[in-house]
Structures are given as structure tokens and as C-alpha cells.
Amino acid sequence: MTTLPATNPHSDPSCRAVSELLGRVGDKWTVLVVKQLEEGPRRFNAMKRDIGGISQQMLTRTLKALERDGMVSRTVHPTVPPQVEYALTDLGRSLAVPVMALAAWSFEHLPQIHANRAAYDGELSKAA
Template identity: 55%
Template sequence: MNVEPGELPPSAADACRTREVLDIVGDKWSLLVVRHLSQGSRRFTELKRDVDGISQRMLTVTLRALERDGILTRTVRNVMPPHVSYALTPMGMSLRVATLPLLEWSIAHVPDIDAARAQFDTRTQSDT
């Protein structure tokens, strides 16, 4: 195992905890929600409209998970009808900063990935 100078080797417990955190932020919707919240506080209906393809139930599940983990806050104002908004915490903003290069890489390489998939699919169809 290669360990950088000054870095402690990860324990099995650390590895499990790291996997848990990566599962949270690596699901299909979390980073997209974080991306939209990085532009400021949003209401549920705004997020539902902005996060293409997410169902109401999945948005609810995603928001609750991110709130539980301290990535965002949920604020309810007692007006009629109740006004609920979501905003990133400082930890959520740091997550956005940390994942921005990955999202930029994804956008830059979508055409390359589409081309590679088409080439692979054509090749594997001719193999059968």
C-alpha cells in the first residue's frame, strides 16, 4: 500500500465510513441537487422543475438524506401556504467546490462517451 508522507494508512473502519459518504454524494441525484442549490436557496417546486427527470418522491428522499447529512438546511416559514426552502450549508458549499471538476469533466466528455458507447454497441452487436 502506498501512503503519502505524513498520511496515515486508512483503517478498515475509515474505509467503510468513506464508502458511506461516497454513497451519499455519488447517487444519481444528490450532486445535481447540490449544483442547483449552489445558485442560492430554492423551493421544492423550483428544484423539481430544475432537476430534469427527478420524481417528486426521489427529490423528497434526496433532500431528506442531504439534510440529515448536514449538506443542506430546510427552512419552513409559517405563511399560508407554508413556504419551505432549501439551502446549502457551508459543508454543502464545500462539496460543490470539491465536485465541480467532476461535473465539468462530465459535461466536457459527454460526446466522447456517447461515441464510445455507440462504437462498443455496434461492435458487440456484430459479435453475436
């Protein structure tokens, strides 16, 4: 088991780096992009169409961040117009394992969470 250093996370550079990375990989758009690419290489517009609610700018930003971190590869095919395809790298596929587990957990427990929220919100409205 790995233990984390007992230091102030704001003063330890490694903690700040881990915090930044967790912020990125835990972001809802990153999770959805990784889920899409886990199924195989995809083109930009196909991902944009299949990820409900994501803007072109946010998808571009998410893909660039994942490419910068080495989790996504970008391949430009020499066609007219050029076709760009994105795929998970080995590092990205290793990230897909916990991301897919988190997605599966979310889908499995969503009805229970919705019921808990409704019960909690009902209790709040009774107390008010």
C-alpha cells in the first residue's frame, strides 16, 4: 500500500501535480472522452455527436490535454479534407480501466442515489 506524504498539499510540488492530474482525469468530459475512445479510435465529429452536451471548444480542449499527457494519440490522415482520428495510447488504456469501473459503478448505483437525493430533499422541505 502506498502512503501519501503528511505535508501541506499546497506546499508539496508532487501533491500539487497529483491534484492537477486528478482534476483532469476526474473531469466529466475526460471521463466521457476516455469512455468513447475505449471502444476504439474515433473521429472528432463522431465523438462530439455521441457525447451529449459537449461543445466543440471543450472537446478540443479535453483532447489536447489528454494528448499532452500522452493518453491520447492524434493521427491526421492525408485525405481532402484531412481526417483526424483520436485513439487511446497504452497509458490512456491503463486510465480507461479505473474510468470504466467508475462509470459502471455510477450506472449501477444511479437509481439508489436518485432515491437518496429525493428522500433527502423531501426531509429538507419538511424541515423548512
